[in-house]
Amino acid sequence: MNDLATHRVLALHLGVLALLFLAQFALPEYHHTNVARIMVLAAYALGYNLLLGYTGLMSLGHAMFFAAGMYGAGLPVYYLGFGAAGALGAGIATGMLLAAAFGLMALRTSGVSFLIVSLMFAQAFYLASLYFNEITLGDQGFILSGKLAPLQLGGTPLGFHEPAVKYNAALLLFAACFLLSLGLRLSPIGRVLIAIRENEERTRLFGYDSFRYKLLALVLSGGLAAAAGASYALLFSYVGSTFASILFSIYPLLWTLLGGVGTILGPLVGTGLMFYLVDIASGITSAYLLVVGVVLVALILWFPQGIMGTVRAKWLPWLP
Amino acid sequence: MATVAAVAPLLETEALCKRFGGLAAVNDVDLRVAPGEIRAVIGPNGAGKTTLVGMICGRLVPSSGRVLYRGRDITAMRPWERLMQGIVYTFQVTSLFKSLSCYENVALPAQRRLMRGFAARLALREKAVAERVCAALASVGLAGIAEQRADSLAYGHQRLLELAMALAAEPQLLILDEPTQGLAQAEIEQLCDLVRAIARSATVLLIEHNMPVVLALAGHVTVMDSGRIIAEGTPGEIERDAGVQKAYLGR
Numbered sequence: 001m002n003d004l005a006t007h008r009v010l011a012l013h014l015g016v017l018a019l020l021f022l023a024q025f026a027l028p029e030y031h032h033t034n035v036a037r038i039m040v041l042a043a044y045a046l047g048y049n050l051l052l053g054y055t056g057l058m059s060l061g062h063a064m065f066f067a068a069g070m071y072g073a074g075l076p077v078y079y080l081g082f083g084a085a086g087a088l089g090a091g092i093a094t095g096m097l098l099a100a101a102f103g104l105m106a107l108r109t110s111g112v113s114f115l116i117v118s119l120m121f122a123q124a125f126y127l128a129s130l131y132f133n134e135i136t137l138g139d140q141g142f143i144l145s146g147k148l149a150p151l152q153l154g155g156t157p158l159g160f161h162e163p164a165v166k167y168n169a170a171l172l173l174f175a176a177c178f179l180l181s182l183g184l185r186l187s188p189i190g191r192v193l194i195a196i197r198e199n200e201e202r203t204r205l206f207g208y209d210s211f212r213y214k215l216l217a218l219v220l221s222g223g224l225a226a227a228a229g230a231s232y233a234l235l236f237s238y239v240g241s242t243f244a245s246i247l248f249s250i251y252p253l254l255w256t257l258l259g260g261v262g263t264i265l266g267p268l269v270g271t272g273l274m275f276y277l278v279d280i281a282s283g284i285t286s287a288y289l290l291v292v293g294v295v296l297v298a299l300i301l302w303f304p305q306g307i308m309g310t311v312r313a314k315w316l317p318w319l320p
Numbered sequence: 321m322a323t324v325a326a327v328a329p330l331l332e333t334e335a336l337c338k339r340f341g342g343l344a345a346v347n348d349v350d351l352r353v354a355p356g357e358i359r360a361v362i363g364p365n366g367a368g369k370t371t372l373v374g375m376i377c378g379r380l381v382p383s384s385g386r387v388l389y390r391g392r393d394i395t396a397m398r399p400w401e402r403l404m405q406g407i408v409y410t411f412q413v414t415s416l417f418k419s420l421s422c423y424e425n426v427a428l429p430a431q432r433r434l435m436r437g438f439a440a441r442l443a444l445r446e447k448a449v450a451e452r453v454c455a456a457l458a459s460v461g462l463a464g465i466a467e468q469r470a471d472s473l474a475y476g477h478q479r480l481l482e483l484a485m486a487l488a489a490e491p492q493l494l495i496l497d498e499p500t501q502g503l504a505q506a507e508i509e510q511l512c513d514l515v516r517a518i519a520r521s522a523t524v525l526l527i528e529h530n531m532p533v534v535l536a537l538a539g540h541v542t543v544m545d546s547g548r549i550i551a552e553g554t555p556g557e558i559e560r561d562a563g564v565q566k567a568y569l570g571r
Contacts (some may be wrong), residue, residue, distance in 0.1 A: 044350075069338070148449045164569050187437055188431045188434075188444050188449070189441075191352050191424065191427060191428060191431065192428065194417075194420070194424075195417055195420075195428045198414060198417040198418065198419060198420060199416075200413075201415075202415050202417070203428065204399050204402060205377065205379065205399050205403065205409055206400075206428055206429045206432060206485075206489060207380075207400045207401075207403030207404055207429070207432040207489065208400055208428075208432070209398070212401075220471075223538075291438065
């Protein structure tokens with residue numbers, strides 16, 4: 001990639017972040033909160049996309065990383081009185097450790113076997129979060145409000161219940177995950193990951209130990225998912241085992257597919273679209289999941305590469 | 321054996337065997353390749369040629385025997401470590417990264433040597449990779465199509481792209497598995513010129529069916545049949561060998 005192309009890519013992606021920042025001054029209150037939530041969930045989808053889109057590994061167990069981040073951050077706040085920064089760090093570390101342990105076992109498999117193994121591990125994690133309900137409080141969960149001390153910024157307390165704090169914290173998380181994904185994609189390591197997705201044996205014969213690269217991708221992917229889970233717990237003040245259920249493993253897959261697998265912008269577009277699809281459909285009918293399903297089928301039929309994948313194929317071939 | 325290398329061999333196999341179930345695909349093969357030579361390995365389909373080079377480049381694990389490279393035992397070395405020793409393999413069937421551009425295809429092997437060690441990895445600049453990619457593409461005559469998708473190329477150009485990828489990996493022992501398969505006569509001549517040029521800086525191990533190509537390129541020829549080496553010598557000697565004619569040339 002030459003310098004001009006790199007500048008174009010940077011301008012577009014930094015522009016999107018700038019728009020998200022400016023949007024908070026224009027959005028009505030209801031959408032303000034929605035977009036904050038979308039950005040946290042999109043960070044989760046970015047992590048998922050790192051593994052599926054750029055390494056070619058499809059997981060159905062990412063909820064365990066999201067939930068590991070959530071419990072890793074939420075439990076220390078609830079029981080040990082951790083502050084926000086310590087809790088976020090603990091959440092991310094929990095997710096990455098879990099991803100590393102899972103990867104050392106599960107990366108012996110690939111393709112459908114990997115998908116099934118990830119599903120089984122995630123189910124075990126989910127059941128464990130119910131089994132230890134004396135600590136986790138199971139599917140009833142627990143709330144963090146009152147337990148979490150507000151952030152101090154130059155002597156001004158910033159509580160996460162304040163919309164502006166919530167929005168900008170979510171934006172900060174999203175921007176970090178977004179730029180990390182972009183940086184990785186444009187780096188020599190990103191090139192190796194894509195090569196593994198395309199043709200693993202060839203990549204190994206060109207001197208790359210594919211297992212190590214897949215493990216790295218999995219740990220980073222789990223780390224982003226956990227960062228999103230930890231932030232979700234801190235910003236929306238609730239931790240519960242619902243977030244470890246299979247539905248939360250399927251969501252990032254759908255968001256990524258809808259937005260465009262293997263594009264940096266895809267996860268954000270897919271998450272936002274799906275969020276509002278559910279939001280609007282559930283305002284019209286109680287069978288809103290049916291509406292969502294129909295729209296998904298239509299998108300897969302006419303845009304099998306997802307929205308940003310189609311944009312790339314038709315108009316912007318330089319999109320990373 | 322007809323050839324006794326005066327210098328220490330670059331590559332040596334000792335009693336190398338590969339069994340698949342009851343079938344010995346490669347049976348007790350002692351091969352010696354001198355540095356700088358172009359060595360052809362010929363033989364009928366199923367003779368064990370691809371299996372043999374598979375064990376040399378690390379795709380396959382031998383059932384028994386040893387592989388020595390520069391006098392070192394590399395039998396247990398993993399394929400990605402062998403590349404760093406200079407052993408580069410091109411597949412019999414084109415094995416490109418189909419949906420990526422020619423540039424990206426060549427950039428993957430080109431950046432490998434620049435990524436040695438953690439500090440080098442961090443300091444790696446795309447400019448250094450780009451220089452290597454352009455040089456490799458230019459040397460096979462594909463300089464103008466760097467941005468095209470690999471699967472949009474004509475078959476002959478895909479084979480050349482494979483060669484550019486191998487060159488970008490800076491081979492010291494280049495293993496070419498039937499490089500002329502499916503090429504037109506003009507393309508074959510271009511490829512022969514290229515292999516000669518490569519052989520000025522690297523040792524070439526060539527698996528080939530096309531006898532005129534073997535006669536034109538190879539300094540020595542090894543003939544395999546049913547997993548064993550049945551003859552070895554100069555192209556002229558091999559042509560005259562009665563056993564080879566019976567097993568392979570069909571005369």
